[in-house]
Amino acid sequence: MKFIDILRDHLDAFNQAYEQQITTAMRQAIYSMLSCRTNTERTSHWACQSCTHTTDYPLSCGHRSCPLCQHNTTTDWLNKQQAKLLPVEYYMVTFTLPFELRVIAKHQPELSYQAMFSVAASVLKAFAKNSKQLGGEVGFTGVLHTHNRRRDYHPHIHFIIPAGSFNKAKNQWLKSRGKYLFNAFNLATVWKARLLKQLTEKLNIMLPEHLPKKWVVDCLHVGKGLPALKYLSRYLYRGVLPDKDIISDIDGQVSFKYQDSQSKTTKIRTLATVKFLWLVLQHVLPKGLRRVRDYGLLQGSSRKIRQQIQLMLAVAGALPQVVGSLEVPELKRTVVNRTCPCCRQPMRFMGIHLNRRPTSSMFTA
Structure with a gap:
């Protein structure tokens, strides 16, 4: 199907x-x-x-948005991101747009998504700068997802970030220690304040009367970076719903399977065909909007610094060997x-x- x-x-x-x-x-x-x-x-x-x-x-x-295309695009992106990986621990920080603001994002997606990216990135940079352990320049990659596993409209941005920073003055890599990178509650407080200010003062967007007091930001340790990158790429260039997950189209009803985020079990959702089509097509992004963005040390312009960091960590024993640059296995192209x-x-x-x-x-x- x-x-x-x-x-x-x-x-x-x-x-x-x-x-x-x-x-x-x-x-x-x-x-x-x-x-x-x-x-x-x-x-x-x-x-x-x-x-x-x-x-x-x-x-x-x-x-x-086409489920038949973009396999090689996904592979190319993963290969490029692999070349940027550092032999350190990684965290995934997720900024979620509250339910009450999603109607604004639906009607003004380009402005809303741009604001989400710029504000979330500024929050991460500020927390890294003020961190006692870090204090140097950090790098991170952000990926915009507009749906949850049930494919409902649920805009959020995942950022994958190495647990460390680079002090240019001392030419030193500063390793983040401990189980936590940033306090998620503090991240959420600043995320709320800055995004509301951006929407109202800079974009002149009228906000709804009732907004939640607490916003949601998750900051989770994900181990090495490659598994997190593969997770981010899952819906990046392959459409919202893979064809293999569509179970049936019978009597005006479409059923598809998904993995429940809480129970980790496979569940089935059934909708009228027309509603199913809207469920998927509402996630088409505005033309030209970049849903993947690199910041700081992971930007293309920071390649030399990044290779220097990789070499420093290799010399320090974090990598078994380095030939030219960080060695990572390439994913196969079709x-x-x-x-x-x-x-x-x-x-x-x-x-x-x-x-x-x-x-x-x-x-x-």
Whole structure:
């Protein structure tokens, strides 16, 4: 059972039910997904190495919301992040937008998400600067997720952060000691104050009358960095709901499975088909919004300092060996191999052909 098949079969009903709520970004995502591997605007050209047979294949759409695409994009991101890993302990800090503010984020997603990123990053930098153990420059990577495991709208940002900082003046790595990096309650207090100030004073957004007194920020020790990176990448470029988790589409009802965050057990959720489509498509991000951001020592411009830190830690015995830079195993990319239908011999990729853009009557709205 594939999400795109369900979308194609029920698109008219979905357009009719949510006509006033479908954004431009959603329509672009829908068009891309329904055109994925079927649109002949751009095709890959292949030639047999043993006979004269040639074939053109439609390309994947490449949209970040498409469940059929982006495997290599995810792999590339993980490989790049692996090269930045330090041989230290890592923490994951999660800033969650309160329920009362989610209606604002839904109607003004770009402003809201940008504010969440800038405020959360400023909070982490401030806590690191004022920390007795740290005090130097830190680095962290933030990933925006807009849903929980049930796929309800639940905007939050995960930050993965090495437990240490770099003192440029002393050319020294300062290791964070103990079980805790920052106090989560203090993080939540500052997160609340700064985000509300950003929304009201800088963005002139009218806030609801009732807001929760306590906000939620989690700061958890996650051990080494790679498992946390893999967790962050799970929904990064592969769509909101993998096709393998969709169980059935019967009698106007779609069922999918998910892992409950509390019990860690697999549960099943069933919705009317049109509501199911909205559940997934509401998470399409505004075009151009970066949902992954690096800060401080993990920015691209800090590569030399980061390699210096890796070498220092290696010399100190944190790594068994270093060759040029931190050695980490690369994840495998998906390699496309095609076989000639005539002689069953391997075909060679010859390039991309640009054809005339096909007309589409997919949308009437």
